[in-house]
Amino acid sequence: xxxxxxxxVEWKELSVSATAYNSVAWQTTKNKPAIAAxxxxxxxxxxxxxVSRDLIEQGLTNGARVKIEGLPGVxxxxxxxNRRWRKKIDIYMGKDISAARxxxxxxxxxxxxxxxxx
Numbered sequence: 001x002x003x004x005x006x007x008x009v010e011w012k013e014l015s016v017s018a019t020a021y022n023s024v025a026w027q028t029t030k031n032k033p034a035i036a037a038x039x040x041x042x043x044x045x046x047x048x049x050x051v052s053r054d055l056i057e058q059g060l061t062n063g064a065r066v067k068i069e070g071l072p073g074v075x076x077x078x079x080x081x082n083r084r085w086r087k088k089i090d091i092y093m094g095k096d097i098s099a100a101r102x103x104x105x106x107x108x109x110x111x112x113x114x115x116x117x118x
Contacts, residue, residue, distance in 0.1 A: 009114040011067070012059070018068070018109050020091045020100035021050065036079035038062045044094025050079035052088040063116030069109040077113075 023034040034042050051060045064077040093100045
């Protein structure tokens with residue numbers, strides 16, 4: 001998924017609050033719940049997050065790779081949140097509402113991220 005040099009990129013760290021969301025009409029855009037804010041189509045099983053817009057200004061833009069404390073693997077920024085949120089990520093959990101509820105309403109966690117692969 002990432003080129004061999006992915007381990008040699010600069011990973012930045014930040015403490016954020018985290019919630020979880022699903023691609024269902026009552027949590028997202030009602031007419032196209034699987035279409036993210038940048039136009040990417042989300043599918044269950046994808047490791048994707050949405051970020052608050054202040055984090056976009058810090059480099060967590062579309063395609064940035066993110067490691068999330070407590071979760072395996074690398075996630076990719078593919079969605080952005082409403083302007084009212086600050087220093088927050090939303091973890092995509094497909095249509096699995098139970099998994100999102102199990103994650104909980106909000107957690108304070110550490111993330112590390114790298115710029116998008118060019």
